Amino acid sequence: MNEIDFSIINVFNNLDTVGIVLMSVLGFCLLVQLIYYWGILARPYRYERAIENGIKTVGDAQPPVSVIICAKNEAQCLQDYLPILLEQNYPIYEVIFVDDESNDETTDVVANLAQKYSHLYHTYIPSGSMNLSRRKLGLTLGIKAAKYDTLLFTDAGCAPNGPDWIAKMARHFYDLDSVVLGFSALDRHSSNYAVYDYFFNNIKMAATALLGKSYMANGKNLAYSKEQFLHRRGFSNSNFMDAGEDDLFVDEIADSHNLAVELSPESVIHVSLNEQQTWKDLKINRVVTIPYYKSFPIFLWRVEKWTRIFFYLSFIAAAIWVIPDWEWLIVVGLMGLLRLFSQWCVINKTANVLDLPKIYLSLPLFDMIQPFVDDYFSFQQRMKGKKIYR
Numbered sequence: 400m401n402e403i404d405f406s407i408i409n410v411f412n413n414l415d416t417v418g419i420v421l422m423s424v425l426g427f428c429l430l431v432q433l434i435y436y437w438g439i440l441a442r443p444y445r446y447e448r449a450i451e452n453g454i455k456t457v458g459d460a461q462p463p464v465s466v467i468i469c470a471k472n473e474a475q476c477l478q479d480y481l482p483i484l485l486e487q488n489y490p491i492y493e494v495i496f497v498d499d500e501s502n503d504e505t506t507d508v509v510a511n512l513a514q515k516y517s518h519l520y521h522t523y524i525p526s527g528s529m530n531l532s533r534r535k536l537g538l539t540l541g542i543k544a545a546k547y548d549t550l551l552f553t554d555a556g557c558a559p560n561g562p563d564w565i566a567k568m569a570r571h572f573y574d575l576d577s578v579v580l581g582f583s584a585l586d587r588h589s590s591n592y593a594v595y596d597y598f599f600n601n602i603k604m605a606a607t608a609l610l611g612k613s614y615m616a617n618g619k620n621l622a623y624s625k626e627q628f629l630h631r632r633g634f635s636n637s638n639f640m641d642a643g644e645d646d647l648f649v650d651e652i653a654d655s656h657n658l659a660v661e662l663s664p665e666s667v668i669h670v671s672l673n674e675q676q677t678w679k680d681l682k683i684n685r686v687v688t689i690p691y692y693k694s695f696p697i698f699l700w701r702v703e704k705w706t707r708i709f710f711y712l713s714f715i716a717a718a719i720w721v722i723p724d725w726e727w728l729i730v731v732g733l734m735g736l737l738r739l740f741s742q743w744c745v746i747n748k749t750a751n752v753l754d755l756p757k758i759y760l761s762l763p764l765f766d767m768i769q770p771f772v773d774d775y776f777s778f779q780q781r782m783k784g785k786k787i788y789r
Contacts, residue, residue, distance in 0.1 A: 414727065421717040422727070428710035429734050435703050436741040443582075443605040444749040447662040451752075458573045463491040464565055465545035465625075466553065469537035471499035473555035474508045476671065480558045481509075485516040489565040495544055497537040498523040520544065532641045535634045542628050551622045552645075553668055557583070560667040560754065567666035568622050571659040576627065578653040580608050581620030581661050583668040584755050585678070593678040595758055595765045596772070597670075600685075602749055605662060607696050611655030614696035615685070618645030620668040627652050637691070642684040647691055664754035682776045704770045710738065711767055739763060 414422065449455040466484060470477070477496070484494055496509050498521065506521075513519045522544050524537050542550060549572050551565060571579045582605060585597045600615065607614035631651055637643035672678060689697065714735055721727035739762075747757040758765070 414721070414724075418717070418720050418727070421713050421720055422730075424709060425713040425717050425731065425734060428706045428713060429738055431702070431706040432710055432738055433741055435706075436738075436745045439606050439610070439699075440602055441606075441745045441749075442609040443602055443660070443662050444745065444752055446609055446660070447752045450663075458570050460570050460572045461490060461566070462549045462569060462572050463547035464489065464493075464549045464551050464569050465542075465547045466492060466494045466551045466565065467497070467538060467541040467545065468494070468553060468555055469497040469499060469534055469541060470501075470505070470555035471533075472501045472503045472505060473673075474501070474504035476556040476673070477505060477508045477512075480555065480671075481512055481519075482516075483558050483562075484553070484564075485512065485519055486562060487559075487565045488562045489569070491547075492565055493518045493520060493546060495520045495522065495541045497541040499533050499537050500524060500526060532634070532638070532644065534641075535638065535644045538644055539633050542625055542633075545625055548625045549622065550625055550628070552618050552620075554619050554670070556671045556673060557619050557668045558671070559665075560669065561665045563665040564668070567663050568620070568661050571661060572622070572624075576652075576657040577622070577624065577659055578613075578627075578649055578657055579622040579659045579661055580604060580616055580649070581622070581666050581668060582753060583617050583620045583670050584753075586669050586671050587756070589672055589678055591761055592765055592768075592772075594756075595761070596769060597678070597681070598750070598755065598758075599746075599769070602746075603700060605660050607699065608653075608658050608660045611658065612693070612696050612699075613650050613653040613658055614692065614700070616645045616649035616653075619670055620666070621645055621649070623649070623652060637688075640687060643688045643691070646685075646688050650691075650693060662753065664752070667753055667755070679776075682773075683780060686773075686776045686780045704773075707766070708770055742766060 446455070450457055468484075481494070481496075494516075496519065498505060498509070500523070509519070509521045513521060522540055524533065524540060538552070549569055551568055553559075568579050568581055571577050582601050583597075584601070585594045587594065589597075601617065604615040604617065631648075634644055634648060636651060637647040714731065718728065718731045721731060742762055743759065746762065747759070750757045
């Protein structure tokens with residue numbers, strides 16, 4: 400035993416002060432990152448597996464549901480995807496489409512579908528209506544027109560993974576206070592990086608909600624009650640900005656008692672972006688609203704971001720510094736592999752349980768550049784100023 404202790408001391412003696420500092424920073428950042436991956440980011444996977452295995456139970460409520468869509472010039476998307484929403488396996492529901500002064504074939508497409516599907520209703524934003532956020536105005540009109548209290552939101556360019564989407568989202572409405580966050584994923588027509596970034600942010604959203612805290616929300620797959628909307632006076636608290644109709648409103652109404660997450664494969668929404676809404680627009684909207692989030696989720700994910708950055712910096716610096724010493728070089732390499740293995744396991748197991756494509760070779764690169772891409776959008780927004788969005 401003494402010989403082993405002596406050899407360990409000798410190994411540490413091979414490091415100078417700089418090497419010790421680098422290895423200490425690397426080890427600390429690795430520990431924090433492992434806690435995030437296995438303790439927090441793996442929660443959506445463990446949660447869905449627990450439901451599949453009968454360890455956790457979810458309600459089987461089937462309240463009448465109003466599905467609300469607001470869009471402009473989305474004729475082709477409505478032609479392709481709206482029938483999927485109108486043919487759901489659900490007893491009582493309606494679909495309300497709010498037209499934001501479309502000048503393409505949108506009106507004709509919806510009118511033709513309404514002749515076939517009696518539960519499709521069509522309204523519109525009046526011409527000349529003045530509002531900073533046309534989307535908030537459209538959603539408000541749709542909500543007021545809704546016959547049912549349980550509201551489910553998505554977009555024209557979105558397709559559920561199957562005919563049980565409404566049933567999976569609505570089963571959480573055991574009372575009128577429920578807020579249900581659903582998972583969505585970009586289709587493969589987007590860039591590989593955009594697909595990863597969107598997927599990872601959805602995992603963060605779900606993982607934080609499973610901690611009992613709201614962090615982000617996605618209006619492409621979201622449910623809450625009409626009573627809550629009216630009680631909170633709609634979007635009045637965020638009407639000073641264009642964005643925030645999903646994340647900021649959920650932040651107002653959600654707490655640890657009423658916040659639910661739906662992560663079954665049948666509930667996933669596949670998002671097809673187009674010229675009207677790009678991945679860049681989604682990123683900018685998120686940058687604009689993040690400063691108004693609650694402090695705990697912001698702090699939680701900033702710690703993840705900075706320990707990730709310092710992990711990569713200290714990993715590269717330590718690898719270069721200890722190159723003459725193969726023993727320490729192996730230690731540095733093993734630490735990098737341990738984090739990469741954790742990423743692969745957590746990210747791909749979650750993708751697998753949601754029936755989404757897995758990410759392997761591109762994962763380290765995307766993971767490395769993601770914080771800097773986010774900072775780029777934050778910097779871009781600060782340079783443009785607040786007037787564009789407020």
